[in-house]
Amino acid sequence: MSSIEHTVLYEQGMDLDFMERVHEIPGGGAIKRCIQCGTCSGTCPVSWAMEESPRQIIAMVRAGLRDRVLESATIWTCASCYFCTVRCPQEIKITDVMYILKRLAIREHRERSKRIQTFSRLFVELVNEYGRNHEFALMRRFLLATRPFGALKESGVAWNLKTRGRLPLGAKPVKDLDGLRRIIAKAQELGGEA
Numbered sequence: 095m096s097s098i099e100h101t102v103l104y105e106q107g108m109d110l111d112f113m114e115r116v117h118e119i120p121g122g123g124a125i126k127r128c129i130q131c132g133t134c135s136g137t138c139p140v141s142w143a144m145e146e147s148p149r150q151i152i153a154m155v156r157a158g159l160r161d162r163v164l165e166s167a168t169i170w171t172c173a174s175c176y177f178c179t180v181r182c183p184q185e186i187k188i189t190d191v192m193y194i195l196k197r198l199a200i201r202e203h204r205e206r207s208k209r210i211q212t213f214s215r216l217f218v219e220l221v222n223e224y225g226r227n228h229e230f231a232l233m234r235r236f237l238l239a240t241r242p243f244g245a246l247k248e249s250g251v252a253w254n255l256k257t258r259g260r261l262p263l264g265a266k267p268v269k270d271l272d273g274l275r276r277i278i279a280k281a282q283e284l285g286g287e288a
Contacts, residue, residue, distance in 0.1 A: 108158035116155055116198075121190040128152045134178035134188050144168040148178055148188055151195070164199040168192075170210050212239050222275060225268030230261050 116122040128149075135147035146154065146168045154163045163169070169192050178188040199207040216235045220228050230252070237245035255261035268274060 109160035110158045112158045112160040112163075113156050116191070116194060119194050119197075121187050122194050124184070124186040125152050125155060125191055127184040128156070128186055129184060131183060133181050133183060134186075137177040137181045138173075139175060139177065140171055140173045144171045148172075148192070152186075152188070152191070155191075155195075163195060164202060164204050165206060167206060169195045169199065170206060209240050212236065220265075222278065223267075224265045225271045225274045226265070228262075228265035230263055231265060 113125065117126065130149060130153060132147075132149050134152075135141050135149040138144075138148055141147050145166050148168070151163060151166065151168050154166075172189065172192040174189055174192075176189050179186070179190070182188060196207070200211065213232075213236050216232055216239065217227060220226075220232055220235075233248070233252070234245065237248060252261060256263065
């Protein structure tokens with residue numbers, strides 16, 4: 095027999111204004127139209143890797159489960175492919191809702207958002223350094239920045255990949271790295287990013 099765990103959610107543990115706050119952000123109002131048909135989850139190419147499906151995230155927003163939503167890996171797993179948005183019968187821009195939730199998590203300094211920001215910053219640093227991503231350097235820097243003892247635990251995986259020729263330790267910069275850096279600098283200037 096399988097055991098089913100039941101969790102009782104009490105009203106005082108919910109943020110009943112959460113959906114209204116999401117609704118006030120441009121693009122967030124459409125979630126009120128969600129009929130919970132599951133089309134978004136059924137078409138999502140990465141739903142298999144999510145903690146909760148896109149349908150569940152919208153239901154959780156509507157139920158006021160702010161902490162569970164903003165701590166969920168689902169909002170960060172979204173591939174931004176827009177399949178869900180294109181196929182939604184209610185024309186909800188689900189991908190945009192995921193971006194809204196990411197921004198809220200960042201504003202509230204949620205733990206997962208801190209790790210994602212660290213990963214993103216390290217990725218950009220490597221692209222500026224080499225002109226491309228370097229997987230070994232990225233994971234080494236990320237693990238050392240976020241969970242140093244985890245780096246020791248993952249060293250066996252890295253060794254196996256290295257011995258099979260799947261993980262080069264060195265990185266070669268792209269040709270005309272200075273030109274790429276100028277393009278990135280201009281894009282950041284136009285995009286208003288620091």
